[in-house]
Amino acid sequence: MKSAPRQDIHPDSRAGEILAAAERLFCRNGYQGVSMNEVAREAGVSKANVFHHFGSKEELYLEVIRNVRSALTSEIMAIAQAPGGVEQTLTQVAEAELRHLFQYSDQVRLFMRECLEPGRDKALAAKVFGNTFAELVASLSGAQERGEMRTDVNASFPVMVLVAACVFFFQHAEILRHIPEADPATTNPDIFTRELVRLLVHGLRPA
Amino acid sequence: MKSAPRQDIHPDSRAGEILAAAERLFCRNGYQGVSMNEVAREAGVSKANVFHHFGSKEELYLEVIRNVRSALTSEIMAIAQAPGGVEQTLTQVAEAELRHLFQYSDQVRLFMRECLEPGRDKALAAKVFGNTFAELVASLSGAQERGEMRTDVNASFPVMVLVAACVFFFQHAEILRHIPEADPATTNPDIFTRELVRLLVHGLRPA
C-alpha cells in the first residue's frame, strides 16, 4: 500500500534481481497473471525473501512500473531533434517511434494494459506518454516556424495522429494479418512509415 | 476446453442471466480478475449452477466473447454507406466509429485486452475488426471511383489511420487530459473529428 519513494535499487543486488524477474513476468502476463511464487522461482530466491524486500505484491508491481517508466522515457528523448524538412522529420519520428515500440514491446504492453485497467492511476502513464509527446510536438513546431508546415493546425494534433497510427500498427500487426481487406502495405513497417508520412503531408486530395 | 458451437442461449433464461453477469464482470476486470464465485453472486445463483451451464471458466469466457462479438459487429455494418464527398464520408465514419467505441466502451475494452494478452486467439478479434474494416474500405473505394480521392493510395490505408486515431482517442482520452502539451482540441470528440478529417483530406502542406 505505501507508495513512498524507495531508495534506489542497485540492479546487481538481490532486490534488483527480484525486480528484474518480476518485470519479465508482469510484462508477459499482467498483474493478476503472476503469482509471488512464480516471481520467487524466476528470481531464484525464496518467496519469503521477495516479501522481505517488497512488502506486498502491489508494492512490487508499482516498483516495476516506476522502473519501466524510466527505461521508456530515457530512450526517446534523444530522437526527433535532427533538423530537416517536415517529410524527413515525420519519417524519422515514425521510424523512431516504431523501433521504440517494438524494441520495448513487453514493457509497452505492460503500460497499455495499465491504461486499459480500470481504477488504476493514469498519472503515471501520462508521464511516460507526455515526455515523448512533448519532444515530438517541439520538433514539429520547429517545422512550422520554418514555414514548412501549415500553421493553422496545432502541432500536437498531427503528432497525436502519427503516434496513434504507430501504436495501432504495433498493437494490431498480428491481427491485421488476419484481415483480407487490409493492404499488405499496412503490415510492413517500412512501407507503412512511407505511406503514413505521405498521407500526413499531402492528404487525400486528388493530384 | 470444448469450443463447440453452442445452442443459442435465450437472454431471459437462467443461463442468459449468468452470461450477462459474466459479461459485466469480465468487461470490467478481465479474465483473471474475475472468479466464478463472483459470477455466481452477480447472477444470483449458486457457483455449482454456473459450472452446470458452462463447464468451466474458460468456456464461460469464450461464450461471453462470442456474444460480445455479435453485438459489436451488428451495429457498425449499417454506417458509412451514405453517399457524399470524401470529407463528408470520413466525417461520418469518424463520428460513427467514436460513438461506437464509447457506447460499447466496456466491451471494446474487453476486446482490446484480448488483443494484448499473449497466447490468445487473434482470429476472433480479427473477425470483429475485419467486418467493420471491410465496410469502411468499401466506402472509401467508392470515393476513389468517383474521382474524389487520390487513387495512388490503397483505400485501406487511410481507413486504418482513421480507425487508429479514433481508437487512440478513445483509449487515451483520460490520459491526454493529463498531458499539458496536448491541444485541448485533442480531448474534444467533435473538434477532434473535424481536425482529423481536415488533416486526412488536405495534409500538412502550407497553403
Add this chain to the structure above:
DNA sequence: GTCTATATAATGATAGAC
C-alpha cells in the same frame, strides 16, 4: 538477508441430495 515451515483465505471444480 535468506531460508523452511506454516497460517489463512480464496480459487476452480465436483459430489450428491432434491
Add this chain to the structure above:
DNA sequence: GTCTATCATTATATAGAC
C-alpha cells in the same frame, strides 16, 4: 436445474530459525 457441502490446489502473507 438448482442447491449445500466439500475437494484439492493455489494464493498472499507471516513466524521464526540461522
